[in-house]
Amino acid sequence: MPKYIFISGGVVSSLGKGIATASIGLLLKSRGLQVMPLKFDPYINVDPGTMNPFQHGEVFVTDDGAETDLDLGHYERFINRNLSRDNNLTAGQIYSAVIEKERRGEYLGRTIQVVPHITGEIKERIRKVARGQDVVLTEIGGTVGDIEGLPFLEAARQFALEEGRENVLYIHLTLVPFVPSAGEFKTKPTQHSVNKLREIGIQPDILLCRAEKPLPPDAKEKIALFCNVQPEAVIEAVDVKNIYEIPLVFQRQGLDDLIVRKLGLRRRSRVDMKPWREFVRRQSQAQKTIAIGLCGKYVQLRDAYKSVIEAIVHAGAAVGVRPEIEFIEAEELSSANVRTRLSRFAGIIVPGGFGVRGMEGKMAAITFCREQGVPFLGLCVGLQVAVIEFARNVCGLKGANSTEFAPKTRYPVIHLMPAQRGKRIKGGTMRLGAYPCAIRKPSLAFGCYRRRLVWERHRHRYEVNNRFLGLFARYGLIASGMSPDGRLVEMIELRHHPFFIATQFHPEFKSRPLAPHPLFTSFLKASYEFAQRGTATGTGAAA
């Protein structure tokens, strides 16, 4: 029978509940347990697909094409398991499902209420993913006390009643601030937050206390006493520089032993955290730093590029370099300043993004990389802009564009496929999720993957217009990855350049600490070699 862990947060948001959940998942998995993570987002949006990245950060895409919360990215990376649309549920989805059932008459004329109907739907979704699992880890988004979160917490409370208290564990993540004027840690916010939970009927079993430095024993004792938890169940989550250390920090304090004991989980095998520890060690031991420029338009919010950043970090550990990632606001770049702004970078990435803003700046960055032999990796819109740049500046098709930005262009090098035309923009018409890509051989792409067929995740509407492929090839830009039926361009590269690759898909979603993505590792290797040879302004292009 599966066991259930619920993780809630209090005091303030952004304490790293997603990473804490992912870390617990990893620790349990490393004991040979089947762990299924689940994230509830109490907002009314059906999914984050239509939300502005500034509001929500990255939209993480699963193999089955669900647009999900970025915490699913953490779960996949830490637990090393592919998730699906069943692993991220929003209040919007829950309410629409209940309303649809009501319209179909499934409630037989009863009055539909938050309790028991909404909570019933929530519990049903948890049980749906629980089949065949040892542990279901449910993270409840938001903070205790939010109005929207109440039905989710209420469902979590009911779970212990239905499944048996011994099969359910409540973990609460709070903040224990250090107040410099008083010279001490303050436990009151944590006490209040736990009180709030207890009002709802949930007594937490374990507290994860976020603090800027280790808590003194008396603070821990006070928290234990006032919050009614065992002293050993007050776990510190001290700030660390590297998120991948958090599972190790928890393990050192015996968090996994505690969970296993409290839930009566049988240990199936020896705890094996060795590969993870090795990964963290490789990261900290890397000496050679290389500067990587990320040129996009959501640069004020690092969360908007979460998976890209993590993919670079994973690749850095694998290659043995320390990537220093710098964000470059695309709108501030132009052909007049690219050389001064970009010459310090060993490699440039243009990540995905929607809309025309910043396009000219991205184009200037790409021209610079193409002409100076700077390693370049374009992701999604990064491929589209690279194609436009090439068409305009190399093939001489002045005014070449994407029909997304210029519907009437004479040279629509990026366009909507006929099947996509005339459809609604929001929801439902994007190419979403994993698709196969056939890799051309020989090519740079094949050199990275060493495979003829790969599956990668997509999130876009526009595609390369194949009508121009013959022309591009004559000038040295080839489609090195295509859909197996030959209809869709999935990857492009430049023939006479040390490393210039772009993908219509998002490889970053599939990179894992213990399985770094080959495009990112190859890109970092190329960047390192480029930095060794001298900067762009120094030695210049290789071809």
Ligand code: GLN
């Ligand atoms: N605007 C592009 C499209 O919809 C790119 C989207 C993206 O980068 N994710 O095709």
